[in-house]
Amino acid sequence: MTQETPRNSPAECLSRIRVVLSHTSHPGNIGSTARAMKTMGINKLYLINPKEFPSDTATALASNADDVLNTATVVGSMEEALAGTTLQIALTARRRELAHPLQTPRQLAPEIIQTIQAGHDIALVFGTEMSGLTIDEVLLCNRMATIPTNPDYSSLNLAQAVQVFAYEIFATLADDVSYLAESRDSATHDAMEHFFTHLEETLSTIGFLKPDAPKRLMPRMRRMFTRANLEREEVDILRGWLRATTSTERWPKPPQ
Amino acid sequence: MTQETPRNSPAECLSRIRVVLSHTSHPGNIGSTARAMKTMGINKLYLINPKEFPSDTATALASNADDVLNTATVVGSMEEALAGTTLQIALTARRRELAHPLQTPRQLAPEIIQTIQAGHDIALVFGTEMSGLTIDEVLLCNRMATIPTNPDYSSLNLAQAVQVFAYEIFATLADDVSYLAESRDSATHDAMEHFFTHLEETLSTIGFLKPDAPKRLMPRMRRMFTRANLEREEVDILRGWLRATTSTERWPKPPQ
Structure with missing residues (x-):
């Protein structure tokens, strides 16, 4: 008992x-x-x-x-x-x-x-x-x-x-x-926030994010990239892509 | 959407x-x-x-x-x-x-x-x-x-x-x-209550349930038989067994 x-x-x-x-x-x-x-x-x-x-x-x-x-x-x-x-x-x-x-x-x-x-x-x-x-x-x-x-x-x-x-x-x-899974090196919250800021700047620079358009683009981007559960290295890759996008003479330099 | x-x-x-x-x-x-x-x-x-x-x-x-x-x-x-x-x-x-x-x-x-x-x-x-x-x-x-x-x-x-x-x-x-399962003919609540009454009478009659003993026997019996999830026919069989138990000359007739 x-x-x-x-x-x-x-x-x-x-x-x-x-x-x-x-x-x-x-x-x-x-x-x-x-x-x-x-x-x-x-x-x-x-x-x-x-x-x-x-x-x-x-x-x-x-x-x-x-x-x-x-x-x-x-x-x-x-x-x-x-x-x-x-x-x-x-x-x-x-x-x-x-x-x-x-x-x-x-x-x-x-x-x-x-x-x-x-x-x-x-x-x-x-x-x-x-x-x-x-x-x-x-x-x-x-x-x-x-x-x-x-x-x-x-x-x-x-x-x-x-x-x-x-x-x-x-x-x-x-x-x-889990013993079979790769150990993930997930991106931190602040790394993600820096990425979203960088993304918004870049999309403004290339004219895809229009100041007068409804503010729905960035929330959707945020949802999509959050769902992707990014790793630290992937955030680095994405930011490299953003930098490359605005690196030509055609676009003005983003604010540093 | x-x-x-x-x-x-x-x-x-x-x-x-x-x-x-x-x-x-x-x-x-x-x-x-x-x-x-x-x-x-x-x-x-x-x-x-x-x-x-x-x-x-x-x-x-x-x-x-x-x-x-x-x-x-x-x-x-x-x-x-x-x-x-x-x-x-x-x-x-x-x-x-x-x-x-x-x-x-x-x-x-x-x-x-x-x-x-x-x-x-x-x-x-x-x-x-x-x-x-x-x-x-x-x-x-x-x-x-x-x-x-x-x-x-x-x-x-x-x-x-x-x-x-x-x-x-x-x-x-x-x-x-469930399509493979036998359809169950479960005993109703009142059939179970009649069974418990009959069981208690029988156990008293044969002296197994003692009036001066602690009242723990019947609740245990109740738990056990409830857990068994009895069918109607099984209750009939158990009551037949109870009747047979007290049918000899040795035991006084239970109250009808």
């Missing part, structure tokens, strides 16, 4: 997630699933009575995610695969009788994040390629999910379904690619 | 999206991409100088999404592929110099939805399998996106990347699987 719920790192949180594949027919799908999992930082794979595993086909399709295959746990029953988890999410692509209300990965994401951040284990449970999970398997889970798709063509294969669900969790946990 | 922006149906909105593949090497990836697109209701495919197309391999991997391949537009340049679009999103998996700020599909989704709902066309642009888009290709687009992944293993293949981006748009537009 008074248990602490420390906020764990994304990697620690993701280590609380296991992907459970029941009675998978094609080893290639196990390999593609391992790859899909690893791209989203999930490494724990449970296989219930796979038809063929280990398998060279699985390893080939896992690309460099063979560590996920090497550490996979092969079990003989759904009960063993789900032991220790507090949230078990059965994935289904079709209308099911009985069982739980149907939710989407996006609807379930907040509860999943809350659970793994509190340090509890969860399972994403997928059935065989052809017919999915049995009713008995679904009843061993406490949640039921479907990925929203085109109603006329819902044929996500196993690895695509794992990819989408894992992405949904990963993006909810850490929708951040 | 005074243009109306009618709210179009999800299908109309999705028809505004084109997936552009530049210089794809393996026809199988074109087929898998068509399948990924169609599961998320996107049908317009543009191919810039594909190495091999049409192709039997592409058709095989498209599963039943061969209509997407049959209506694909093959063009000779990025300019042709992007003509008519107002938003062009370049997908990249690596750190890029120059170009635009890096955004995620989730960050871009609101702008995408707004654009397609206003009836404008947009392009999701993917480069070759090995090296992605060139700098020149990225500069022809006005947005740049990366799918967030495990920093140590970001090897999403082409079709997986298309799948994830298309899912993000589809789920933002219509995160709804």
Whole structure:
């Protein structure tokens, strides 16, 4: 009741997630699933009575995610695969009788994040390629999910379904690619103001900004260049352009 | 300026999206991409100088999404592929110099939805399998996106990347699987109140609810059964169970 719920790192949180594949027919799908999992930082794979595993086909399709295959746990029953988890999410692509209300990965994401951040284990449970999970398997889970798709063509294969669900969790946990982004050297407020002053002078000099015309040009320029979110170097380039514009003999020198 | 922006149906909105593949090497990836697109209701495919197309391999991997391949537009340049679009999103998996700020599909989704709902066309642009888009290709687009992944293993293949981006748009537009859900016959408020009364009587009768004990049992029962969001039939079943509990000679008859 008074248990602490420390906020764990994304990697620690993701280590609380296991992907459970029941009675998978094609080893290639196990390999593609391992790859899909690893791209989203999930490494724990449970296989219930796979038809063929280990398998060279699985390893080939896992690309460099063979560590996920090497550490996979092969079990003989759904009960063993789900032991220790507090949230078990059965994935289904079709209308099911009985069982739980149907939710989407996006609807379930907040509860999943809350659970793994509190340090509890969860399972994403997928059935065989052809017919999915049995009713008995679904009843061993406490949640039921479907990925929203085109109603006329819902044929996500196993690895695509794992990819989408894992992405949904990963993006909810850490929708951040800033480590890939260039660091920006944004222009300061005063650099922008100097630029706008310079721009206004130049547009007056060349007669494009007319003293008697409505004062709408400069506010529009300001909006446009503000929206462009300029970098310091870009402001320097623009001001060089302005200087070049008025550097010919044709224009009078702007006030210094 | 005074243009109306009618709210179009999800299908109309999705028809505004084109997936552009530049210089794809393996026809199988074109087929898998068509399948990924169609599961998320996107049908317009543009191919810039594909190495091999049409192709039997592409058709095989498209599963039943061969209509997407049959209506694909093959063009000779990025300019042709992007003509008519107002938003062009370049997908990249690596750190890029120059170009635009890096955004995620989730960050871009609101702008995408707004654009397609206003009836404008947009392009999701993917480069070759090995090296992605060139700098020149990225500069022809006005947005740049990366799918967030495990920093140590970001090897999403082409079709997986298309799948994830298309899912993000589809789920933002219509995160709804209600057409697959069983229609629920939820218990009414009065049925629940009759059940709680019946439960309290029964628990008193069997001596589990003690008159002198703290009154915490019934509120907990109430919370628990309320959370279960019972259906009408389930309430009937529970009341049958309560009746059976007190039906033996051992317990006095509850007040009628």
